[in-house]
Amino acid sequence: MIQISTSPGQVWEVDYRAADSIDLNGQPFAWDIADLGEGRFHMLHEGRSYNAEVVEADYATKIIVLKINGQRVELSAKDRFDLLLERLGMSNAATVKVNELKAPMPGLIVDIRVEPGQAVFKGDPLLVLEAMKMENILKASADGIVSSIKVALRDNVQKGQVLVQFA
Numbered sequence: 001m002i003q004i005s006t007s008p009g010q011v012w013e014v015d016y017r018a019a020d021s022i023d024l025n026g027q028p029f030a031w032d033i034a035d036l037g038e039g040r041f042h043m044l045h046e047g048r049s050y051n052a053e054v055v056e057a058d059y060a061t062k063i064i065v066l067k068i069n070g071q072r073v074e075l076s077a078k079d080r081f082d083l084l085l086e087r088l089g090m091s092n093a094a095t096v097k098v099n100e101l102k103a104p105m106p107g108l109i110v111d112i113r114v115e116p117g118q119a120v121f122k123g124d125p126l127l128v129l130e131a132m133k134m135e136n137i138l139k140a141s142a143d144g145i146v147s148s149i150k151v152a153l154r155d156n157v158q159k160g161q162v163l164v165q166f167a
Helices: 080-087
Strands: 002-006 011-018 021-024 032-037 040-045 048-058 063-068 071-078 100-102 107-112 125-131 134-139 144-149 162-166
Touching: 002 080, 071 080, 125 162
Parallel strands: none
Antiparallel strands: 002 011, 002 071, 011 021, 032 040, 040 048, 048 063, 063 071, 100 162, 107 125, 125 134, 144 162
């Protein structure tokens, strides 16, 4: 079972066991769907025809943007694990906003790969820190925008020192 919601606050509970057996809010949902390719579909439900196109799909955040009969619809899906985390008050645990990157150990800044105003994504390299004769690439732990760089090339830094701040 998953829960699907839209931004105005409409929520549906969807239970599916197979492509031909779907319950919507506890009631059987009869539909006919044809895959037209490239993220486009044609659906029939209760005698009405719908054209749907997947505009954007972010599987990490479980947000899908569709265009249904020309109208944009943003959907957010929650599986049973997301719903459990929400019931336990831990729903925001996976979406922690990172405000700064700190030095994990003392060392020397040997490369700076970003600049203020640059958008970065989780896993993007930010700086190279040389420590104990080894180069360590420090990467973004989340998506964000670099607001300032608090170090310069060849600076010696201490453990815990702020290296990069994010907007």
